[in-house]
Amino acid sequence: MNGILIIAHAPLASALRHCALHVFPDNAATVAALDVQPNMPPEETLAQARVMLTQLGTANVLVLVDVFGATPCNVAQKLADGVHTKLITGINLPMLLRTVSYRHESLDALVARALIGATQGVMQVAITAPQNQTRKNHDHDHHNHQQ
Secondary structure (H helix, E strand, O other), X not given: OOEEEEEEEOOHHHHHHHHHHHHOHHHHHHEEEEEEOOOOOHHHHHHHHHHHHHHHOXXXXXXXXXXXXXXXXXXXXXXXXXXXXXXXXXXXXXXXXXXXXXXOOOHHHHHHHHXXXXXXXXXXXXXXXXXXXXXXXXXXXXXXXXX
């Protein structure tokens, strides 16, 4: 079984972990989160990340970070070996839920699942009229002022 380590700007990592455990409460041991504080030196963040990686106790770990090029990603790049530890940036909740759901698959398959979950979770939702009501267009200057 794969471990999942989330490294993101505070408080995003913990918030995402909390959401994932709301859906999958039995996975607390395999999902870890490291919130990178604004003034924390990268070396200290890396040391904490290495401890968390070890504490997961799994042979393979998928590391998920928020923004490419930022401190969480730069730290994670020093952790990922490309074989037992892989890295994906741009974490969102659909990606995380997908990875927790399929954490038993191979690490390469898990990476593919995470990327699919992330992209399929982003879509424009059509705005429709509530059931049994028609939309009234009172806005003749084509500005939509919704609350």
